[in-house]
Amino acid sequence: MTGVDREFLALERELAVFLRRARASSGEMAREIHPDLEPAAYGLLVRLEETGEQRATALAVYFGVGKATMSRQLRALETLGLITRRPDPDDGRASLVALTDEGLARFSAVRNARRESYVKKLEGWDSAEIAELARLLHRLNSLQGGTDD
Structure with a gap:
């Protein structure tokens, strides 16, 4: 086994642990x-909070899922009162999706608590290390999803 093989096996192992914990x-x-x-719907809330109102089709493309899957997830969020949909004024066949005030409030509370958890877990890291980890994860995610957002 070469050094490169060992590096990729280590990467695979660490990503597997990371993904399991992330789920x-x-x-x-x-x-x-x-x-x-x-x-899975948590990621939708993250995206809507970051980008604001979006077409359902844009969300499906961003997450790499089909329209039916996205529609089902959005319907569930709407039923729970976390998002709202309205017709797209540029295309009446499409809808625009946004967080409701309740959805934003609930999401923000949970996200702030999670951020504090990360701060505690990474208290031994300096800000440059945290920024580098975020940069590398963004780079990896850009390869995975084909997006540079």
Whole structure:
């Protein structure tokens, strides 16, 4: 086994642990927002909070899921009162999705608590290390999803 092979095996191992923990964390955060919220929907709330109102199709493309999957997830969020949909004035066939005030309040409370948890976990890291980790994860995510956002 070469050094490169060992490096990629180590990367695979660490990503597997990271992803498993991230899924569990998303589930916890989703339940804190609303007990009936699916873990996958937490990412939708993150995206809507960051970008504001968006077309459902743009969200589907960003997350790499089909329209039917996105529609189901958005319907669940709407039923819970966390998002609202309205017709797109530029295209009546499309809808624009946004967080409701309640959705934003619940999301912000959970996100702020999670941020404080990260601050505690990474208290031994300096800000340059945290910035570098964020930069590298963004770079990896850009490869995964084909986006440079």
